[in-house]
Amino acid sequence: MGRDGAAGLVCLAGSLVLLWATLHLSKAPLVPIGPAFYPRILLSVSAGLSVLLIASDFLRRRRPAAREARYRLVVLTFLIFGGYVFLLSPLGYRVSTFLFTLILQAVIEPPRGGKGWLRVLAVALAATAVTYYAFEIYLFVLLPRGWATGF
Amino acid sequence: MFSQLLTSLAEVAQLKFMIPLVIGTWTGLIGGAIPGVTITMTIILVLPFTFGLDPLQGLAAMTGVYVGGCAGGLVTAVLLGIPGTPAAIATTFDGFPMARKGEPGRAIWLGTWASFFGGLLGAIFLVGLTLPLARFALRFGPWEFFSLFIFALSMVAGLTEQSLLKGFISGTIGLAITVIGSDPIMGAPRLDFGSEFLSGGFQFLPVLIGVFAFAQIMTDLEKAGDGRRLEAQAAPDLSVSHPAVVWEILKRPFLLVWSTLVGILIGVLPAIGSSAANVMAYDQAKKISKHPEKFGTGIPEGVIAAESSNNANVAGSLVTIMAFGIPGDAVTAVMLGAMIIHGIQPGPLFITQQPRVSYGIFAAYILAHPVMMVLQWLSARFYLRIVTVPKAILFPVVLVLCVVGAFALNNTVDNVYALLIFGVLGYLMVKFGFPLAPLILGVILGDEIEKNLIRAIMTDPDPWLFLTRPISGVLLALSVGSIALALWQHRRTQARLAGVEPEAEADF
C-alpha cells in the first residue's frame, strides 16, 4: 500500500470513529433534525471519499517516490514545542518561553564555543523580555502565569 | 455624492485626522505581519486609544488598521510562507514560491500594488454601490448562505493540481474539525469523548497558524539536521522597478477587476469575511487562466488575485456596516462597537443623516492606501532583516509569536494546545500530499454551513427550497459546474504531465 492508501485508511478510521460517536447523541428539543444530523452526513461523505482514495491507490500502478528527508530535527522540534506548550501553564509564560527559545535554538544549530552560547542566551532572554513587555504591559494581553511558580 | 466625498477627502487630509490614520495603518502593518496576531486583535488593541478622540479620528485610525493589516499580512506570507493574517492565506500560494525563487521584492511589491489598486477600485464600488449591494445581500436567507458556502468549498477543493480527491478529503477534514465540540445551535457538547478540552471546540485561528506555521517550518527543518547547518538566505534584493510591477498588474485589467469584485461581494455578505475572499479570488483567477497549472509556482497572477481581493473585501464589509449596521466579519464587529461607543448608530439612514462621518470613513479608507504604500516603502529595509535572520533564531521566535497570538485570541491555553495538535496534523497532511487550503476553508465555513442548514429546515422543512429558490439554486448549479470544470482541468493537466514523474513535494 502506498502513501495515499495509508492516508485514506487513517481518514476512514477517523470518520468511522466519529460516526460511531454520533450514535450516542440524543435528539435536541425544538430542533427538528438534532445535533447528529449534519455530522452524520458529513462523516459519511468523508468515509466515502476515503474509500475512494484507498481504491485509487490500489488501482494506480506507478507510485511517486518519496523524497528523502531527515526527520530527526522535525521530531525534536515537535517534542520541544510540545514540552513548551504543556509547561506553559505550570511554569508561566516567562520561564517556559525562555527555556523554549533557548533549547530550540541550541537544537536547531548547536552553538559553537562560549560566544555561540552567549548569543543563544541573549536571544532567548531578549525574545522573552520583548514579547512579555510588548504584550502584557503595552498591549494588555495577560499572558499565562504559572500555577507552580506563581510567576 | 462625489462632491460630498471630495469635501470629506479634504477634511480627512488634515493633520488632525492624518495622524491617527497613519498611526493606525502602521499598527495594522505590524500586527498583520505577526503570524497569529490578526487584524481583529490589532483593532481591539487600538480601540481603547480611540475613546478620547473625535469619532471620525477614531474611525480613521481603525480604518487604517484594517487596510494596513491586509498589507502587513502579505509580508509574512511572502517572506516566511506563513499567512500573517487569514486574509493572506492565498498570498502564500504564489508569493512565497516567488520569493524563494529569488524575487522577494517583486512578490512584496506586486502584492502591495495589487492591494493598492484593489483597494482603490473597491473604494469606487464602495461609494457608488453601497446601497444596491447591501440590498442584494439582504435577500440571502439561510438557503442562499448554505448554497454559497457549498459553492465556496467546491471551488477551493478544486484548487489542487495533484489530486481532486485529496482536495475534497482535505475540505471534509476541515468541516469535521468544526463538528467536534459543542453543536452550534444549542451549544450541547458533541463528539467530545467526555473531554472538557474538546467540548469547547476548535477556534479557527489556532488551526490556521498551527497548520501553516508548522508545515512551513518543519519542511525547512527537514533539509537540516545531521550536523548540516541551515544557512540564512542571502540578503535578498527588495529593490524592484516599480513601473514594471505596476505594469504587470495593469496589463491584466480583467484579473484585477474580477478579483476586486469577488472581494467586495464576499465582504458585503455577512459571515464570511476576508479569510475566505482571498482564497476564492485565487481560485477564480486560476479558473479563468489560460495556464492554470502554473498557479502555485510563483506567478504574478496568483499574488495579484489574492491581494487585490482582500483589500477590496475591506470595502465590502464597510458597506454592510454602513448600510445596515450589521458587521460582515469580526473586524467590522469591533468597528461597529466603536461607532456605538462614540454615539453613532449605523443603519439605513446613517449615510444620509451623518454624511460627515460616513463619507469621512470612505475618505479615510481611500487615504489609508497611499499611507500604506509609503509605510510599506519605509519598512522594506526592515523586512530585509527578517529574511537574513538565521533560521535557528527565526523559528523559535516565530513559534513563540504563534503561541502568544493563539493564546491572546480568547485568552485561553486551550488554543495553544490546539496549535500543537494542528501543527502535527498540518505537517502530516503536507507529507501525505494533501492541500491545506480546503482544510482551512472547511474550518472557516463548517459552523456556518450547519447553522444555515438547520435554520433553513426550522423555517420550512421542504428540502427542495435549496433548489427552487433562485439565488440558492444558481449557486448550487455553479458548485456542480465548478467541480466539473476542475475535473476537466485536472484531466487536461494530467494528460500534459503524463510521462513526467510527479514531484513528491507537496503543494500548499
Added chain:
Amino acid sequence: MKRLAPALALLVAFAAVSLAQPAAAAYPDRPVKLIVPWAAGGDTDAIFRPFGIQIQKHLGATVVVANVTGASGTKGAREAKAAPPDGYTIYAMHDYIHLTYYTGVAGVKYSDFDPICSVSSTPAILTASPKTPWKSWQEFIADAKKRPGQITAAVTLGSTSHIFPALVERAAGIKFKYVSYEGLAPRMNALLGGHVDLGESNLTQKGKVQAGQLKFLAIATEKRSPEAPSVPTLKEVGLNIVYDVTRGLVVPKKTPGAVQAKLEAACKKAAAEPKFAADMALQGTEVRLLDRKGYAAYLKKTDDLSLNKTKELGLFKAPKN
C-alpha cells in the same frame, strides 16, 4: 549537558529577577482580568468595555477585558470558575448562565461565584420584520391567533432571547415557530431581510425602526421608554411581562471578603459615573446597580424563573457536574 545545568539555573534565576514585577502587599497590585465570555463587539462586550474604563479609575489597577469565547459563553464561565480566587479574575455575567446550566450545556452555576454587583439592565423589545403586514400589536395578536405555529421567531435556543418570546407566547395564548439565530446581529439581519417574522431586540435598534427597516411591537418594561415613546409596554396590552437582561460582576467563590468589598466599592462608584450612564444609553441599556446582597437575591430569583421556563419549554436537562 551536565556542565550546562548550573549555568542554565543561573540564567533562569537571572531571567526571573529581570522579568519580575516588584511585589506589593495590597490588592490590587497588578492588572485585573475581566473575563467577558462573548466576542469583542457583541452587546455584553459593549457594556463591559466602557465599564472597565470606569472601574479601573476607582479600583486603582488596570482592568483588562479578556474575551474568552466559545461553547455559547460557557468556556469563559469555566475559565472564570477555575481561576484562583484572588480578585485578579472577575467575570462579566449575564442571566444566560442559569439557562446554560439548566439546559445541560455547562456544569457552571451562578452559585459557583460570589456576586459583586449588578451593572446594567437591557429591556427586551418584541421586534418584527418590515415584511410583516402588522401595523400594531392588536393586528399582530389577531394574526398570530389565526395562524398558530406559523409565525417564525428568530431566537438563540435556550437563551434569554428564547425565554422572552416564550413568555409572550404563554401569556397571550399564541404559538410561534422558533428558528435558531445565535446573537443579536444575525437575528436583526434575518428580520431585515424578512427571512423570519419576529425576534427579541433592544433600543439599540431604534435607528432601524425610524428608517422603517424594523418594527417594535411592544417593550417589556414597567413604563414606556422615553427613548421610544410610541411603543406600548406589554403591560398596557394586557400581558403581565417585564423582562430584561441584567449584567453584573462576579468573582470565583472563596475570594477574600476584603477583596470583594473593595471591588464592590469600586463598582458602585463606577456605575454612578455620569459618563457610564451616557455610554449605556447608547447601548439601549439602563444602569442598574445592585450591591452584593441585592445582586445575590436577584440571581436567586432569576435562577428559579430559568428553571421553571426551561422545564416548561422542554429544554430542561439534568445539570452535569
